[in-house]
Amino acid sequence: MTVNTFIAGRGFLYLLDARSKLLLVLLLCVMVFLPISQWGLWLLCVFAFLTAWHAMGFTQALQPLRAILFVLVLMTLFIPLTYRDGESLLVIGRFTVATVESVQNYSFLVSRFLAITYLCTLYLWSTPMADINLALRWYGLPRNAALVLTLAFRFIPFIADSFKMIKDSHALRIGEQSSRRQRLSDAIPTITAALVYALKSIPHFAMSLEHRGLGRSGGRTEYRKLKAKGGLFTQMLVSVMIPTVFWLLFNTL
Amino acid sequence: MERSNPSNMTALRIALVAVLTAVVVVFTLLVRVPTPIKGYISLCDVVITFSAFLFGPWVGAIAGGLGTAIADLIGGYAQWAPLSFIIHGVQGMLIALIARTGMKAKVPGDAKLIMMFAGGLIGMVVMTGGYYVAGGILYGFEAALVEIPLNLMQSGVGVVLGMAVSRAVLKAYPPVRSLAW
Numbered sequence: 001m002t003v004n005t006f007i008a009g010r011g012f013l014y015l016l017d018a019r020s021k022l023l024l025v026l027l028l029c030v031m032v033f034l035p036i037s038q039w040g041l042w043l044l045c046v047f048a049f050l051t052a053w054h055a056m057g058f059t060q061a062l063q064p065l066r067a068i069l070f071v072l073v074l075m076t077l078f079i080p081l082t083y084r085d086g087e088s089l090l091v092i093g094r095f096t097v098a099t100v101e102s103v104q105n106y107s108f109l110v111s112r113f114l115a116i117t118y119l120c121t122l123y124l125w126s127t128p129m130a131d132i133n134l135a136l137r138w139y140g141l142p143r144n145a146a147l148v149l150t151l152a153f154r155f156i157p158f159i160a161d162s163f164k165m166i167k168d169s170h171a172l173r174i175g176e177q178s179s180r181r182q183r184l185s186d187a188i189p190t191i192t193a194a195l196v197y198a199l200k201s202i203p204h205f206a207m208s209l210e211h212r213g214l215g216r217s218g219g220r221t222e223y224r225k226l227k228a229k230g231g232l233f234t235q236m237l238v239s240v241m242i243p244t245v246f247w248l249l250f251n252t253l
Numbered sequence: 254m255e256r257s258n259p260s261n262m263t264a265l266r267i268a269l270v271a272v273l274t275a276v277v278v279v280f281t282l283l284v285r286v287p288t289p290i291k292g293y294i295s296l297c298d299v300v301i302t303f304s305a306f307l308f309g310p311w312v313g314a315i316a317g318g319l320g321t322a323i324a325d326l327i328g329g330y331a332q333w334a335p336l337s338f339i340i341h342g343v344q345g346m347l348i349a350l351i352a353r354t355g356m357k358a359k360v361p362g363d364a365k366l367i368m369m370f371a372g373g374l375i376g377m378v379v380m381t382g383g384y385y386v387a388g389g390i391l392y393g394f395e396a397a398l399v400e401i402p403l404n405l406m407q408s409g410v411g412v413v414l415g416m417a418v419s420r421a422v423l424k425a426y427p428p429v430r431s432l433a434w
Contacts, residue, residue, distance in 0.1 A: 001282065003327055067329045071392055078395040105393075113332075113392045120331035144267055148315070151271035152278070152323060159275045160283055188414065191284075191299060192421040198276050199422070199429055205272065206264040214264050 001160035003153050006128045009055035013126040017228035018135035020235035025123045027243040032112045038104070040250025041111035048118035056125065064121045065114075072110065079106040129153060134226050146223065147214075151205075163194045269432055270315050273304050277320025282328055294403060297321055298380065298411020299418060301341055302373055305349035306419040309434050313349040318342025332391070340383035344408075348376040373412030380408045 016024070032041060052061035065072075083102030090097040127135075130150075137146045170190040228235045281297035297320065305313030322338035325331065355368020381404040388397030422429060 001279070005327060063329065071396065074396040074399055075392055078399070079393050082395040109393045116332045116391065120334070121329070124326055124331045144263070148267055148271045148274065149319070149323075151267065152274035152319065155272055155275035156278050156323075156327075159272070159279045163279055163283060184410065184414065187284075187296075188417050188421060191280075191296070191414065191418050192425060195276065195300075195303065195418065195422050196426045198272050199426060199432070202265065202268045202272050202432065206268040209264040209268060214267070 001157055003156050004129065005124045007056050007060065007125045009057075009126065011051060011055040013051060013055050013122060015229055016239075017232060017235050018127045018131035018226060019138050019232065020228065020239040021123055021127060022132075022135050022139070023236060024239035024242060025119050027240065028119050028246075029116055031243045031247055032115050034247065035252045036247070037250045037252050038107055038111065040246065041108065041115060043250070044246070045111050045114045045118065048115060048122060052118065052122055052125075055122075060125075064117050068113065068117055071113070075106065075110060075113075079109060131226060134223060137223060138226065143223075159194075159198055162197050166190060166193045166197065265432065266434060269308065269434070270312055270319075273300065273308070273312060273316035274320040274323065276300050277304075277316055278324045278327065281321055281324035294407035294410065295324075296411065296414065297324065297341070298344075298376075298408045299414040301345045302348055302376065302411050302415025303419050303422070305345045305372070305376070306352050306369060306415065307422070307429060308349075308432060309353065310346045310349035312434055313345030314342040315345075317345030333387075336383075336387040336391075340380060340387065343383065344376045344379045347379055348372040351375055369416060370412070373416065377405060377408040377412060381405050 013021070028044070032044070049061055052064075080098040080102040083099060083105055084096070086099040086101035088096045088098075089100050089103055124132075133141075133146055133149050136149075137143075141149075167190055170186075170193070277297050277300045280300045281295045284296040285294070297317075300320070301313060301317035304316045308316075318338040318341050321341040322334040325334040325337050349372070351372035352369045355365045355371075381401055384404050385394075385397050385401055388394075388400055391397075
């Protein structure tokens with residue numbers, strides 16, 4: 001199982017520090033919930049898509065769109081049909097399929113959802129997981145919580161491999177294709193074995209953490225410090241200015 | 254298992270939460286059961302329920318919340334990660350708190366089982382309701398309605414299997430009781 005979400009690419013995304021980029025993404029995500037024009041929202045979507053295209057290529061830039069395609073189809077099917085008020089836009093026979101208000105609402109919700117999806121995905125793709133952890137630490141995440149996060153990422157491939165092996169060995173004893181209920185009850189021994197295997201590793205794991213200095217004053221390991229190109233203050237200022245300018249240009253107040 | 258030293262306790266707790274978080278991620282991404290209407294349900298709720306029953310509210314909340322959030326990040330649904338962290342975190346915490354009330358009280362075995370089940374039911378409501386509200390905010394309450402049956406099914410399977418697996422793990426590996434927090 002691959003736990004790395006970082007994709008090497010180019011562009012300003014890779015110049016920004018993980019802390020300032022996190023602030024930028026958060027502010028933009030908050031901004032899309034404020035009163036903002038549809039043009040502004042769609043412009044943000046287009047900008048995010050073009051940034052992804054420039055940074056990682058066209059096929060990769062389409063990936064978030066594919067991931068939310070099912071939800072977009074649901075939105076297309078349900079939103080216009082459930083908003084019945086307003087001027088008719090599309091009428092088949094006597095049935096009004098869509099009104100002007102329903103299409104506006106649909107466009108608003110789709111653009112907002114797309115913008116949030118692309119913003120979050122771009123942050124994740126352009127920032128190594130270790131840097132995200134360090135950024136969260138800089139924003140006040142406790143040391144032990146950061147350690148849990150780091151260790152969990154280290155443990156995922158190990159648990160995944162163990163689970164696959166246990167599943168394969170249990171598959172040997174399960175007979176012909178049975179009912180769904182039977183398959184679920186057959187899953188219990190596999191899940192139990194996988195959990196027991198994982199739980200048995202905990203005491204050894206805890207011991208190795210102690211050997212690394214956990215719990216002692218002046219432990220043997222420290223987190224490295226993030227370095228921002230051009231200074232952290234400048235990057236933070238840029239991260240605040242981009243959403244502010246965007247808001248001033250496209251707010252509907 | 255040595256538990257007297259405070260640093261030992263910290264290391265043990267960190268190891269416990271990290272391992273269970275990783276297990277939640279694996280069960281979310283690798284273990285998927287096909288559903289009649291095209292799609293899958295994951296078994297993350299099994300581990301969340303299991304963690305809550307055996308290890309208490311903190312482990313249930315942190316492993317459940319963090320595990321599902323990491324799974325969203327890795328699985329390409331980054332926009333859901335903060336919401337999953339809150340929803341599954343609250344789910345794990347509530348399941349554990351309600352189940353523990355039954356375990357601590359001097360009640361017969363059947364009543365304890367009912368309290369565990371009640372905890373699981375509350376967890377189902379929190380998870381399904383939480384995702385409905387979150388989906389409603391993100392992409393509209395009409396489209397979010399479609400996910401309710403799937404989420405109910407996922408959390409329902411999670412509660413039933415979680416209860417069964419908790420008992421099975423306790424039988425297979427009794428020292429697990431000493432890890433409760």
